[in-house]
Amino acid sequence: MKALFSKKSLIVFGVYLLVAGLFPFFGSDYFLSVGIIMGLHAIVTIGLSLVMGYAGQISLGQAAFWGIGAYTTGILTTKWGMSPWFALLIAALIPAIAAFLMARAIAGLQGYYLAMATLAMGFIVQIVFGEWESVTGGMGGLVGIPALPLFDDLGVDFYYLVWGMVTLVLLFSLGIIHSRIGRAFRAIHKSEIAATSIGINVANYKLLAFVLSGLFAGISGGLYANYMGIIDPQPFGLHESIKFLTMVVVGGAASVWGALLGTILIGSIGEVMLILSEHFPMLKGDMDTIVYGAILVLCIIFMPEGLVPRLQKIMAKRQEEPLPAERKLGA
Amino acid sequence: MKTGLRFGVMSVLLVVILLVSACTGGKEVNSGVNGSLKIGAVFSMTGPNSPLGVPEKQAVEMQVKKLNQSGGFNGKPIELIIEDDKSDNTEAVKAIRKLHKTDGVVAVLGSSGSGPSLGMVEYASKQKLPLISMAAADQITNPAQSGIYKTPHTDIHGTKRIYQFLKEKGWAKVGILYDSNTYGSGWGKQLKKYAPEYGLTLVSEEKYGTKDSSMSTQLTKIKSSGAQVLIIAGTNPAPSTVVKEAKQLGLTIPIVSSHGSANKKFLELAGESAEGIYMVAGKLLIPDQLKADDPQTPVIKDFVTNYKESYLVLPDGFAGYSYDGLNMIIEALKSVDGDTSKLGEAIEKVNYIGVTGQFRFSKTDHNGLKEDSMVILQVKGGKYQLVN
Incomplete structure (x- = not known):
């Protein structure tokens, strides 16, 4: 717990608060919407980093939980006339339950098999969104999802709501990884057999990691539905899952901050490309996908541990005195 | 705790770079041609909807060029700002926000696909920004909302x-x-x-x-x-x-x-x-088999000739959808003497003969076409x- 409140951590957190808090005063309204989308993605990727970086499991179907959250809000508000706030609460719970059921079903799988199972689950969920027409509205989706009361301007107000949520999720995750649960996660990541031998209930901890990631994805999905006002199955497929995965890997899977930084970095690339394309028209369109791909490949070749752990390592090397426990987190 | 400081400084630098790039980007876009009439367009130029988006983009670019050669609108050049939504709902909503808030367009065309269009409609109807969609979904204009229209056959x-x-x-x-x-x-x-x-x-x-x-x-x-x-x-x-x-x-x-x-x-x-x-x-x-007494015949022939001259291929229906949309905006602006605040309602009253059909809007019908088109x-x- 000590590491959580170290001077260094507090500085990093202070910088984060400053930047996230002041961002709306610098950008235009358009960049506010970019910030909102980034925040929504960050909530998902922080959850995914718990599953991937800490518990060492892979999930290629994270967009499915995101979608379940979005559809829960969409269905409850448009078809049942439920209050958006109450719907958001349920939108967090349903994906968590779905994650629990999925993790229970595939608890025994590891490595490629687990990846395949999560991949399949992602496909199944997207197909259900598209085909269960009476409930989900089919391929046409759901329209007219109401905005959250008190945050219905979908501008600065919504930005602070989203980033407030990011901060909560961030603090909660930092708390978890600096606790007994976090140590158990890391033990499982290193070696499941060794973890079992020292009395860690591997299955339960894996389950917990998935449930938490489902919960976070659900919150984000619910907010996404409120923000967009419409949903259809398109955003909740493999493409989005891979994007989440890229964000986590680039930032550094074994770090909650890494997930956040990776999200911001990948999110910014598209925007920087858009600005550059004003001067260099050849950068328009799908070029950003190529840049994402290149970054991912370079990252895996030269920096497999990701951005934040690498930065931590560089700094640790420059420092004469040995680093406290923080350093080993990068593993 | 030097490390902490250094880490902090680096993060701040990174963020400053991002913010600066963000701000300058915004300003540059704002300082477009002075006194021009800005119209926005969101098309799916990449992704699965790109076979629709590309001809749509080409048709409007061609028409804007032609209109500007004959003096633009009321002496003002028409500036068309086109964004690519990559066939993605979220990108489409981001794009329409950019066009509205950063570029300050008076109306928006788009998008090519139904999902992206529906997302844009949610935004446009709240912000009272006139929008003409090129997508198929019935929900775009059913129920009819003020300022929201679509051009394709349903x-x-x-x-x-x-x-x-x-x-x-x-x-x-x-x-x-x-x-x-x-x-x-x-x-x-x-x-x-x-x-x-x-x-x-x-x-x-x-x-x-x-x-x-x-x-x-x-x-x-x-x-x-x-x-x-x-x-x-x-x-x-x-x-x-x-x-x-x-x-x-x-x-x-x-x-x-x-x-x-x-x-x-x-x-x-x-x-x-x-x-x-x-x-x-x-x-x-x-275009060659149309009846001579059909009011659409000259419009279609004119469009097909121009399109073929510009792009060496024959236009398809999608090109026609965006072409009609743009022309309707211009017609409506003429009818209210360029008063952009009345544009949304003015489109409803425009009787426009387009390449897709004869558009006759009413309070409850914002598609305006009949099956005889x-x-x-x-x-x-x-x-x-x-x-x-």
Whole structure:
């Protein structure tokens, strides 16, 4: 717990608060919407980093939980006339339950098999969104999802709501990884057999990691539905899952901050490309996908541990005195 | 704790770089041509909807160039700002926000796909920003909202037009086969809804997945159902696969395909199997066979000539959708002497003869087209021929 409140951590957190808090005063309204989308993605990727970086499991179907959250809000508000706030609460719970059921079903799988199972689950969920027409509205989706009361301007107000949520999720995750649960996660990541031998209930901890990631994805999905006002199955497929995965890997899977930084970095690339394309028209369109791909490949070749752990390592090397426990987190 | 400080400084630097790039970007966009009339457009130029988005973009670019050569609007040059939504809902909403808040456009065209369009409609109707969509979904203009319009033929027009034709031919037992995507399932719904009104019986209802490589299972079922005619509703390449396989399976009943497949691509893909296939489509596909007294004829001929000159290919229906949308905005602006605050309502009163059809909007109808703007064609000798 000590590491959580170290001077260094507090500085990093202070910088984060400053930047996230002041961002709306610098950008235009358009960049506010970019910030909102980034925040929504960050909530998902922080959850995914718990599953991937800490518990060492892979999930290629994270967009499915995101979608379940979005559809829960969409269905409850448009078809049942439920209050958006109450719907958001349920939108967090349903994906968590779905994650629990999925993790229970595939608890025994590891490595490629687990990846395949999560991949399949992602496909199944997207197909259900598209085909269960009476409930989900089919391929046409759901329209007219109401905005959250008190945050219905979908501008600065919504930005602070989203980033407030990011901060909560961030603090909660930092708390978890600096606790007994976090140590158990890391033990499982290193070696499941060794973890079992020292009395860690591997299955339960894996389950917990998935449930938490489902919960976070659900919150984000619910907010996404409120923000967009419409949903259809398109955003909740493999493409989005891979994007989440890229964000986590680039930032550094074994770090909650890494997930956040990776999200911001990948999110910014598209925007920087858009600005550059004003001067260099050849950068328009799908070029950003190529840049994402290149970054991912370079990252895996030269920096497999990701951005934040690498930065931590560089700094640790420059420092004469040995680093406290923080350093080993990068593993 | 030097490390902490250094880490902090680095993070701050990184963020400052991002913010600076963000701010400068915004400003540069703002300082466009002074005093120009800014119109925004969001098209899907990449991703699965790109076959729609690219001709849409080309058509409006061509028209803006032409309008500017003849003095623009009220002496002001028209500045068209085009964004690519990558066939993605979230990107489309981001794009319309940028066009509205950063660029300050007076109206927006787009997008190509239904999902992105619906997302943009949510934003535009809240912000009172006039929007004309190029997408198929009925929900875009149903219910009609102030300032929100769309130009394409809908599945309702297509369904009614085909059913009229079937009635004339006396084919009462109908088999339908549609794509499970937004476009096809929309058609499926309307085909089922309007069949009783025209005294037709649906003896077989089948669907397929957009990426399926074979539909022979569905076709075998349709063959044994006793259908006298088969209606296919989908976007290319699936309908061409269907007609090929129908021939292989010896399914000899007449086949009518929807406007989603009515283009040159279908003829290329289906080859000889396309022979004899009926098609419901806009008049744009057959500029040379139009009746001289049709008010649309000169408009279509003019558009086709210009388009062919600019891009060396014939325009398809999608190019027509965005072309009509842009012209309607200009017509409406003329009617209110350039007062952009009245633009949203003014579009409703515009009586515009376009390449897609004659648009007559009303309080409850923001599509404005009727089924008579569509025609039935038949493929003969590798070309589309007008049937009626």
